[in-house]
Amino acid sequence: MTLSSCQAFLDGRINVNCFVNAEYYNCEMVGENELDLALNLHKAGEISEAKRLYEEFLEHQPDNSVAIHYLGVAEFQTGNLRPAEKLILRSVKLSPEDPKARCNLGNVYRTQGRPAEA
Numbered sequence: 737m738t739l740s741s742c743q744a745f746l747d748g749r750i751n752v753n754c755f756v757n758a759e760y761y762n763c764e765m766v767g768e769n770e771l772d773l774a775l776n777l778h779k780a781g782e783i784s785e786a787k788r789l790y791e792e793f794l795e796h797q798p799d800n801s802v803a804i805h806y807l808g809v810a811e812f813q814t815g816n817l818r819p820a821e822k823l824i825l826r827s828v829k830l831s832p833e834d835p836k837a838r839c840n841l842g843n844v845y846r847t848q849g850r851p852a853e854a
Contacts, residue, residue, distance in 0.1 A: 771803055783810050801831035809840055812847070820844050 774789035790807035794800065808823030821844045827837045842854035 771800070774803070775806060778806060778810060783813055786810055787814075799830060801827045801834065801837070804830065805834065805837045805840065808844075812840070812844055817844060817848055821848070 770789055770793045774786045778786035787807060787810045790803050793803045804823050805827035808820045811823060812820035824837055824841045824844060828841055845854040
């Protein structure tokens, strides 16, 4: 059973107990729905909560370029330019065809006073 296949909703949030590779995990907020929730919270301006959910999601899917990208965007929006650069650059390396990540990396570089790299 994969993490994303053992989801149950409770009070509007995903709360699951997971069996993964024959080991038991008490997993809160895992799977694609967690990423969707983080993205929706981010869009609604709940950046700190979205960051927390992106980080939790990345514990289970550490190479998910979408979660990495938007965690980087959240860092950028909160003024954390160096972590934003590292995260978005990692996202671009994982998914070089993603125009949004490339554009946001350029935004970080411009904000850092590095327009030639943008």
